[in-house]
Structures are given as structure tokens and as C-alpha cells.
Amino acid sequence: xxxxxxxxxxxxxxxxxxxxxxxxxxxxxxxxxxxxxxxxxxxxxxxxxxxxxxxxxxxxxxxxxxxxxxxxxxxxxxxxxxxxxxxxxxxxxxxxxxxxxxxxxxxxxxxxx
Amino acid sequence: xxxxxxxxxxxxxxxxxxxxxxxxxxxxxxxxxxxxxxxxxxxxxxxxxxxxxxxxxxxxxxxxxxxxxxxxxxxxxxxxxxxxxxxxxxxxxxxxxxxxxxxxxxxxxxxxxxx
Numbered sequence: 396x397x398x399x400x401x402x403x404x405x406x407x408x409x410x411x412x413x414x415x416x417x418x419x420x421x422x423x424x425x426x427x428x429x430x431x432x433x434x435x436x437x438x439x440x441x442x443x444x445x446x447x448x449x450x451x452x453x454x455x456x457x458x459x460x461x462x463x464x465x466x467x468x469x470x471x472x473x474x475x476x477x478x479x480x481x482x483x484x485x486x487x488x489x490x491x492x493x494x495x496x497x498x499x500x501x502x503x504x505x506x507x508x
Numbered sequence: 509x510x511x512x513x514x515x516x517x518x519x520x521x522x523x524x525x526x527x528x529x530x531x532x533x534x535x536x537x538x539x540x541x542x543x544x545x546x547x548x549x550x551x552x553x554x555x556x557x558x559x560x561x562x563x564x565x566x567x568x569x570x571x572x573x574x575x576x577x578x579x580x581x582x583x584x585x586x587x588x589x590x591x592x593x594x595x596x597x598x599x600x601x602x603x604x605x606x607x608x609x610x611x612x613x614x615x616x617x618x619x620x621x622x623x
Contacts, residue, residue, distance in 0.1 A: 428610070435517070437599055437613035453610070485553065487611070496543070497611060499553035 397422045401486050401500035408476055408507055416471045416503050418486030424498075425491040427469040428453070429461065432483040432502075441484075444469055476507045510535045512602050514614035521590045522622050528575075529585045529617045531600030539605045542576065542583045547597040547616075556598070559583065561605075587619075595621040 399420045408414050420427065428443040430453075440453030444463040458480055460472040469488075473480060486500040512533045521527035533542070544556040559567045559576050566574050571588045587594055600614040 430611075430613075435615055437512075437514075437615045438601075438611070439613070440610055443610060483551065487553075496555045496558065502551040502553075 397498065399486055399488050399498050399500040401484075401503050403503060404501060405504045406506070408505070410477055410507055411475050414473050414476060414505075416473075416484060416486075416505070418469045418471065418500055419467050420469075420486075420488040420498065421467065422488060422490070422498065423466065424488035425466075426489045426497075427463065428487045428497075429459070429469070429471045430485045430487065431455065431480075432485060438485065441471070473505075476505075478507045481505060481507050510537075510602050510604070510612045512600055512612050512614040514598075514600055514617050516617045517615070518618045518620070520620040520622060521587070523590055523592060525590055526586060526588045527590055527619065529587075529598050529600075529619065531583045531585070531614055533581050533583065533600070533602050533612075533614075535581070535602065535604075537604055541603045541605060542574075543601040543603070543611070544572070544574070544583075544585045545599045545601060545613075546594075547599065548593075548595070553599075557585065590621050592621050592623060595619055 402417045425446050429441040430438040432438045439455050442461040444450045484503045487497045489497040540561045542559045546554045546556050557569045573586045575584045597616045599616050602612045
């Protein structure tokens with residue numbers, strides 16, 4: 396089954412404690428992205444990757460890091476989380492052809508206290 | 509930069525009735541895609557319908573159809589014969605062609621379906 400898998404689905408952490416949210420896709424997609432969803436703001440892109448070792452900033456990259464060492468994985472790293480990073484996070488992947496839809500993971504609800 | 513605006517934070521409809529969700533966008537590009545995504549309480553993002561900007565014909569998917577007005581930069585979603593399962597947050601989104609990665613989303617419209 397084609398899917399994007401994020402882990403964990405829920406996470407509560409304290410300010411400053413480094414964390415990683417994992418994302419993996421089994422569709423051999425070139426493109427992968429991270430979004431955060433906040434009430435009244437919709438989804439905003441944090442970072443994206445066009446292929447292995449190729450990443451770039453989205454609209455709200457501050458406080459986040461990513462890496463793309465393998466095509467299937469695209470982890471999101473918060474090296475020093477702050478309460479304003481409390482949000483719902485989505486990983487998405489899509490194929491290089493522009494008419495293909497994006498596939499989303501199940502979402503990760505992060506709370507930073 | 510492209511922007512997408514959904515001016516209706518909340519909408520409600522009676523079961524079996526028709527409802528239209530509004531979306532406007534701003535872009536200087538001529539070749540792009542527009543999407544409507546549904547997000548039920550499970551949080552899963554589900555593609556409802558897709559429209560290619562170069563196509564004049566409005567897209568339809570069963571009870572879902574769009575009214576795409578390219579000159580006005582408007583992309584509304586019509587849901588006919590509304591069902592309880594249609595209750596969800598709906599997001600309008602834009603993607604430039606040929607870039608396959610970046611989606612720009614609107615703020616979302618929370619749809620309630622009343623029995």
C-alpha cells in the first residue's frame with residue numbers, strides 16, 4: 396500500500412530538548428516536504444527536498460532542520476524546541492511529474508511546554 | 509509570491525442540501541494547479557478534487573465540483589447532496605507547474621453538516 400508514515404503521532408516535550416520527527420514514504424517519490432498547521436493559518440511549508448541531498452527552505456524554516464540522506468526518508472529536527480513550535484506537523488511526498496497529487500502522512504501533534 | 513485566501517472560516521449545511529466553499533488566489537503565473545483537500549477529525553489530508561489551470565472545463569468528482577474562474581482567480585468548491593461524512597475542514601491549495609513540491613494553502617473552512 397502506498398503511504399507516507401510519520402512518527403510519532405503525538406509528542407509532548409520540554410523547551411530546549413532536541414527531538415526528531417521521522418517521515419518515510421514507499422512510493423519512490425522525488426519530492427518530500429514538511430508543513431505545519433496552525434488554526435487560522437492553514438498549512439505552511441517548513442522545508443522541502445527535491446531529491447537526495449537537495450533541500451531548501453519553505454515559508455517558515457526558522458528553528459527547524461531537515462536532511463535527505465535516503466530517498467525514502469525525510470526527518471524533521473527541532474534542535475531546541477520552543478513553545479511557539481507547538482503545532483500539527485505533516486510530511487508529504489509527490490512524484491516529479493507536476494500533475495501528481497501530494498500524499499500526506501497522518502500528522503504529528505507536537506506540544507512544547 | 510502566491511497567496512490563497514478562504515474567507516469563510518466556518519460554514520454549515522443541512523444534510524442533502526448543497527453548499528459552496530469559496531477560495532481566491534493571487535498569482536502572476538499562468539500555468540498551475542488548484543486543489544481542494546478535506547481534513548476530517550482523523551487529521552488525514554484527503555484530496556477531493558484537482559483543476560489544471562490550462563483546462564477551461566470545471567473538474568467534477570461525483571458530488572463535488574468546482575467553479576474555476578481564471579480571470580477572477582476564483583476556485584470555489586460545490587458539494588451537492590451533502591452527507592454527514594462530508595463534515596470536515598476543507599483547504600484550498602495552489603501549486604505552480606512544473607514545480608511538483610510546493611503547495612500553498614488557504615486558511616481552511618470548517619464545514620458542519622446538520623442532520
